[in-house]
Amino acid sequence: MAYFETKKVREKAVLVGVASGNVSLEKTGEYLDELAFLADTAGAEVRKRFVQRLDFPNGKYYVGTGKLEEIKTYVVAEKIDLVIFDDELSPAQLRNIESQLKCKILDRTTLILDIFAKHARTAHARTQVELAQYQYLLPRLTGMWTHLSKQRGGVGMRGPGEKEIETDRRVIHDKISLLKAKLSEIDRQKATQRKNRVSMVRVALVGYTNVGKSTLMNLVSKSDVLTENKLFATLDTTVRKVVIGNLPFLLSDTVGFIRKLPHSLVESFKSTLDEVRESDILLHVVDISHPEFEEQLQVVQQTLDQIGVADKKTIVVFNKIDAFSYQEKEADDLSPVTRRNYSLEDWKNMWYAKENSPCIFLSAATGENLEAFRRFLYREVKAVHLTRYPYDKLLYDDFPEEAGM
Numbered sequence: 410m411a412y413f414e415t416k417k418v419r420e421k422a423v424l425v426g427v428a429s430g431n432v433s434l435e436k437t438g439e440y441l442d443e444l445a446f447l448a449d450t451a452g453a454e455v456r457k458r459f460v461q462r463l464d465f466p467n468g469k470y471y472v473g474t475g476k477l478e479e480i481k482t483y484v485v486a487e488k489i490d491l492v493i494f495d496d497e498l499s500p501a502q503l504r505n506i507e508s509q510l511k512c513k514i515l516d517r518t519t520l521i522l523d524i525f526a527k528h529a530r531t532a533h534a535r536t537q538v539e540l541a542q543y544q545y546l547l548p549r550l551t552g553m554w555t556h557l558s559k560q561r562g563g564v565g566m567r568g569p570g571e572k573e574i575e576t577d578r579r580v581i582h583d584k585i586s587l588l589k590a591k592l593s594e595i596d597r598q599k600a601t602q603r604k605n606r607v608s609m610v611r612v613a614l615v616g617y618t619n620v621g622k623s624t625l626m627n628l629v630s631k632s633d634v635l636t637e638n639k640l641f642a643t644l645d646t647t648v649r650k651v652v653i654g655n656l657p658f659l660l661s662d663t664v665g666f667i668r669k670l671p672h673s674l675v676e677s678f679k680s681t682l683d684e685v686r687e688s689d690i691l692l693h694v695v696d697i698s699h700p701e702f703e704e705q706l707q708v709v710q711q712t713l714d715q716i717g718v719a720d721k722k723t724i725v726v727f728n729k730i731d732a733f734s735y736q737e738k739e740a741d742d743l744s745p746v747t748r749r750n751y752s753l754e755d756w757k758n759m760w761y762a763k764e765n766s767p768c769i770f771l772s773a774a775t776g777e778n779l780e781a782f783r784r785f786l787y788r789e790v791k792a793v794h795l796t797r798y799p800y801d802k803l804l805y806d807d808f809p810e811e812a813g814m
Contacts, residue, residue, distance in 0.1 A: 420490035420513075422453040425480065427472060427496070428462045437495075439701055443668065444495045444517065446619075451524050453491065457483060470509070471502050481510055491515055497671070500549045518545060518671045525674065533595055540588040541673040543581050550577060599683065609650075610658040610793045612786070613685050615713065616694035617705040618665030621728040623647075625694060625773040626662040629786075646684045653783055658790045661688065666712045668704075675715070682716050689793045691723040692786075697756065697770070698732035724789060725768035726782070727756075731775045 424444050428437040437460050445455045461476045470477045471494055484492065491513040498506070498516040507514050515523075522542050529535040614622040630649035648661045661684050675682070685691065691713070695706050706725075713719050733753050751759070757770060769785050771778040795801060 419452055419454040421487065422448055422455050422491045422493055423480065423483065423489055424448065424455055424458045425472060425492060425494045426458070426460050427466045428460060429465050434460060434462060440495055440668070444493060444520075447517075447520050447524065448493055451520055451527065453493070456487060456489065459483075466496065468499075469502065469505050471496070471498060471506065477506070477509055484510055484512055493517075493520055497669070503549060517669055518673075521667070521671055521674070536588055536591055536595070537678050538674075540585065540592065541671065541676075543585050543588065544673040544676075545671070547578065547581050547585075550581075596683070608797075610690070610790050610797075611661065611688045612651075612658055612690045612692060612790065613661045613663055613688035614692045614694055615663055615685055615709060616665060617696065617709055618667050620665070620694045620696040620699075620705070621773045622662055622665065622694045625692075625726070625728065626660065628773050628776065628779065630660050648684070653787045653790070656787060656791060656794065658794070666709050668708050670712065675712075685713075686716060686718055689722065690789055691718065691721055692726050693723050694726045694728050696729050697727040697753075698729040698734070722789070722793075724785070725766075727768060727770045728773055730770050731772040731777060 424441050426437045426441045426444070428434045432440075438458075441458050441460065445458075448455050459472070459476060459480050461472050463473065467473055472480070480492065483489065489512060492506070492510055492515070494506075494514070494516045496516060497518045498514070503514060503516070522538065522545060525538045526535075526542065529538045614626055616622050626647065626649070630651045646661050646663050648659055651658055651660045663682070663685055664678060693706070693709060693713075695702055695709075699705060710719065713721075713723075730753060753770070767785070767789075769778070769782050771782050
């Protein structure tokens with residue numbers, strides 16, 4: 410008997426972005442780079458990008474009618490499966506665009522929710538994602554009844570279609586209530602687990618998605634947390650006991666943040682973020698090799714502020730120094746110096762690193778500067794530990810040379 414391997418066909422996609430306000434076309438292109446990475450993670454193949462400069466996004470079609478016609482021509486000619494917009498579309502915009510392009514339309518929020526649903530492996534994560542999906546879906550039901558188009562009437566589409574929509578609204582409302590009740594029970598269980606661990610110092614890894622948090626977690630705790638070069642590869646918080654020398658503490662790896670993280674996801678992942686709120690020390694991991702790492706750092710800091718932990722003890726860990734690269738200027742080059750010309754030593758000596766102090770530079774992938782990081786972390790954990798157990802001062806007097814991870 411012959412066996413044939415079936416290869417999943419990747420959907421063909423185009424990306425659409427608008428440069429509005431103070432956002433430049435160059436910056437919009439960088440945002441679309443991230444959107445392309447999200448699309449690739451979700452399993453789509455990006456064929457083309459469309460960018461338009463507008464004072465503000467078009468209220469009806471997001472882009473202008475001329476740009477929409479250009480997109481439509483390409484979609485039809487190349488048989489594109491889906492069009493992805495780099496902002497959250499209103500229900501009206503979604504309906505209007507679908508009526509013109511006649512293909513699957515996704516906005517940034519839908520795409521992120523799809524990736525979360527794809528990567529949710531535990532019942533807890535699946536429940537959190539499902540709740541966020543239903544909350545996003547609820548106001549967008551009206552445009553989904555295209556199979557009732559022949560029955561549609563005027564104005565409010567009275568008749569069987571409207572009744573069916575109302576039925577589904579009630580079903581979704583009930584489902585949301587059940588999911589919230591289920592998450593409340595999970596929250597109580599998680600809170601009980603955290604109370605049982607209150608005696609130990611707790612350290613949480615936070616940061617933008619795909620900055621190497623899980624790799625660092627594996628290196629420090631000798632665990633096997635999933636690591637992939639994909640956005641949101643892990644959603645569930647992983648907690649491991651770590652011992653440096655004879656000093657124990659708990660290390661947790663949390664879900665990554667991202668620009669324009671949907672509010673519904675932040676709300677539904679409350680119990681996951683509680684692990685961050687109740688930690689003693691935050692390790693804010695930053696991918697210094699990323700061309701926009703400063704903005705990523707700010708996005709994470711803003712998110713931490715939103716969940717009320719901005720004043721918590723935070724150590725900035727500039728990761729991936731092995732992948733860092735810069736363009737060295739020639740002696741006779743009179744062009745202005747840009748951030749692309751800064752070497753790693755420049756970054757270490759700049760105000761930027763000093764302002765985000767305490768901080769450390771390392772590579773979780775190669776282990777470079779790991780020993781300095783271990784000593785650094787040991788001192789910080791020890792300081793917190795001794796506030797609780799001052800009689801242990803002699804036991805943890807110095808960093809033990811034989812300390813292992």
